[in-house]
Amino acid sequence: MLPELKVVALVSIGQHIKSGRFQRADQDARAVELGLKLRGVDLTVLHAGSADEPVLRRYLGAGLKAITVLEQPAKADIVGPMCEYLNEQGAQIILAGTKAECGEASGMIPYLVGERLGWPVVSRVADILSVANGEAEILQALPRGQRRLLKVRLPFVASVDNAADAPRQSAFGPGQRGHIHRVQAAVVADELSASWTQVPAKKRPKRLAVVKAKSAADRFKAATAKSQGAGGVVLQAEAPREQAQAIVDLLLEEGLIQ
Amino acid sequence: MSFDDGEELRRRDPRVEHILRNRLHPQHESLISAPAETRGPSGLVRKNPHQIGFIGPNGLKRIDRLAGNGPVLGRDVRAAKVKTEAxxxxxxxxxxxxxxxxxxxxxxxxxxxHDKDVLGQAQQLAAEIPEVCAVVAVVFGAVKEDAFELAGVDRLIHLRGEDYQGYCPEQSIAALQVIDQKLSPRFWLFPDSVHGAGELGLRLAARLQERPATQAWQVSSEKTTFRGGSQRTDICVDTPRLLLLAEESAAPIEDTRHEVVPMSELTEDLAAQVLPCIKDGGQVAVDPKQISLAEAEFILAAGNGITDWEQFHSASEILRATEGASRVAVDDGLMPRNTQVGATGTWVSARVYIAVGISGAVQHLQGIASCDKVIAINTDAGCDMVKRADLSVIGDSQEILAELIQLCELRQEQEMKQGVEHVA
Incomplete structure (x- = not known):
């Protein structure tokens, strides 16, 4: 834990993917968990929106003392006021989820905040290993469970990936006892989104394999032909040594062993 | 219609057939060739060697002594497939x-x-623009692709060199910004994926102070529909300049070839003069056991045919593969439940999947449907897993795994030796 560090976690309201019930946003909760690991209960947790939102109590239930809420109406551009507040507070590390679970969910917040403050943005963070001498060692999550080591100078913005540690359980009692700081902030209207039309999403159709046949015979063949299992190489009579060698060759070709 | 592409079609001409049958037809004489065997004036049988047989597929003359009753020659299926595409x-x-x-x-x-879908969408948008419009593809780092022309790339900007190795978002964004200034493109398209280009799209949008559409899946030059958070809403907007496209937003290019003209005059002065704040420390070795089965790249799975479990675990360790199991192995308590592959377990997407002693129940084969390469080690050559596999090895799994472990150990020893020599 690093007591002298100023860490801020940005949280939003999440939504269950099937039931639509409001809940902690998963990645934001992971960001809070990462912040708790770095900074303990003194972590600053910031939300821009309504302070009366019951979901905020769930975040508090993870053992936080307080949440700061920048009071903003539903359709507002929160980036400007938020950056102003973050600048005032002298934050050094800003943690946020990669993507929101409600609304537009473009995943732009970390980049917009980073751009506005002029800080580097590290995406898809799985863990922050250490912060020392004004430099942080970060593990970035790559596809297929791989990790990359990055070094960044403070201050920076980090978007937290699903690969980060799972958030601790939220307890009801501490959630009710936690304090919610209300901060008044300027309101910038988001005019562009007023003209958008929103409809409930329908399931997207899967792409069909269309047969592009030039002649009737080809079309007939495509319609009637059984998909012939290409059937790979079968090594039956060879000695186990040769068989094992064939497997090693294939693994080498795929670059899975050196 | 031309028949030079694909397989040759054998067409029947009913009129000619009719003439050939009708000996009284005035054209009959001209259509039938002289028979190969005739009786000469002296009563001897004369054979015309030019009339006997036919020319085979390899250009050699063949004589069918079975008079058409044997297997059909000259129609080699594999040879037909090799024919070059038009x-x-x-x-x-x-x-x-x-x-x-x-x-x-x-x-x-x-x-x-996903890239090819994005290029398909780019060509669609280019066609909607009234002016002459070219699709420019921007690629970073080392490139092995050789079919840019078939994917719909009119112009190619290839940014290589040390600045663009590994994770380098700051340099990449600086380069994209220069491209934006020089070309002022009508649209910027990115695949909305976890592989890096999606992130660049968001960074560029933040840099240019423009609002992108993410997870866009229905795009025309006027209107765009994109998916909102948690896949719950579709939002319809006027098409922005920056678009991050969802998978399968448009069909890839299939009918045309494009000339891939490198835009060398652009790439020359793109040498990034950025001082990067983020330093790439390279990839970290990850314990394959920690990787979740669903996203593991390389899986070694065990089934009923395994007898020596110690050996199986050491094999997975030395190969650095994630362990999987069939349902039988899990039900028997030999492997933990979270390693089960198949319809009731995990649906895996590995690049290489080695199935040791798994016969391949339908549920299991469903679970490995999206694997690229499957290797089967089994005693039964007729099992379903062998039919699915790209490489099947028939034999005792214990012996083969032992050999596999030995080979890998040998390789490691050699590497160690080479390393020592290198240092010395």
Whole structure:
């Protein structure tokens, strides 16, 4: 834990993917968990929106003392006021989820905040290993469970990936006892989104394999032909040594062993 | 209609057949060739060697002594498949007035299916623009792809060199910004994926102070529909300049060929003068046991045919593979439940999947449907797993795994030796 560090976690309201019930946003909760690991209960947790939102109590239930809420109406551009507040507070590390679970969910917040403050943005963070001498060692999550080591100078913005540690359980009692700081902030209207039309999403159709046949015979063949299992190489009579060698060759070709 | 492409079609001409049957037809004489065997004036049988047999597929003359009763010759299925694909018509754009720029993921240096969809969308948008419009693909780092022309790339900007190795978002964004200033493209397209190009799209949008559409899946030059958070809403907007496309937003290019003209004059002065704040420390070795089965790249799975479990675990360790199991192995308590592969377990997407002693129940084969390469080690050559596998090894799994472990150990020893020599 690093007591002298100023860490801020940005949280939003999440939504269950099937039931639509409001809940902690998963990645934001992971960001809070990462912040708790770095900074303990003194972590600053910031939300821009309504302070009366019951979901905020769930975040508090993870053992936080307080949440700061920048009071903003539903359709507002929160980036400007938020950056102003973050600048005032002298934050050094800003943690946020990669993507929101409600609304537009473009995943732009970390980049917009980073751009506005002029800080580097590290995406898809799985863990922050250490912060020392004004430099942080970060593990970035790559596809297929791989990790990359990055070094960044403070201050920076980090978007937290699903690969980060799972958030601790939220307890009801501490959630009710936690304090919610209300901060008044300027309101910038988001005019562009007023003209958008929103409809409930329908399931997207899967792409069909269309047969592009030039002649009737080809079309007939495509319609009637059984998909012939290409059937790979079968090594039956060879000695186990040769068989094992064939497997090693294939693994080498795929670059899975050196 | 031409028959030079694909397989040759054998067409029947009913009129000619009719004439051949009718000996009284005036054209009958001209259509039938003289028979190969005739009786000469002296009563001897004369054979015309030019009339006997037919020319086989390899150009040699063949005589069918079975009189058509044998197996059909000259129709080798494999030979027909090897035939080269017909050349697609070339689309060339000499002078482009507008540009649609697409930034590619290039996983492993090759275009992904998602990249090709994005290029297809780029061509669609280019066709909707009234001016002459070229599709520009931007790729970073080492490239192994050789089919840019078939994917719909009119112009190619390839940013290579040390600045663009590994994770380098700051340099990449600086380069994209220069491209934006020079070409002022009508649209910027990115695949909305986890492989890096999606992130660049968001960074560029933040840098240019423009609002992108993410997870866009229905795009025309006027209107765009994109998916909101948690996949719950569709939002319809006027098409922005920056678009991050969802998978399968448009069909890839299939009918045309494009000339891939490198935009060398652009790439020359793109040498990034950025001082990067983020330093790439390279990939970290990850314990394969910690990787979740669903996203593991390389899986060694065990089934009923395994007797020596110690050996199986040591094999997975030395191969650095994630362990999987069939349902039988899990039900018998030999492997933990979270390693089960198949319909009731995990649906895996490994690049290489080695099934040791798994016969391949339907549920299991469903679970490995999206694996690229499957290797089967089994005693039964007729089992379903062998039919599915790209490489099947028939034999005792214990012996084969022992050999596999030995080979890997040998390789490691050799590497150690080489390393020592290198240091010395």
């Amino acid at each position: 050349l697609r018509p070339l689309v060339s754009i000499a002078q482009a007035e507008q540009f649609v720029v697409a930034v590619m993921d290039m996983v492993g240096g090759r275009l992904t299916a």
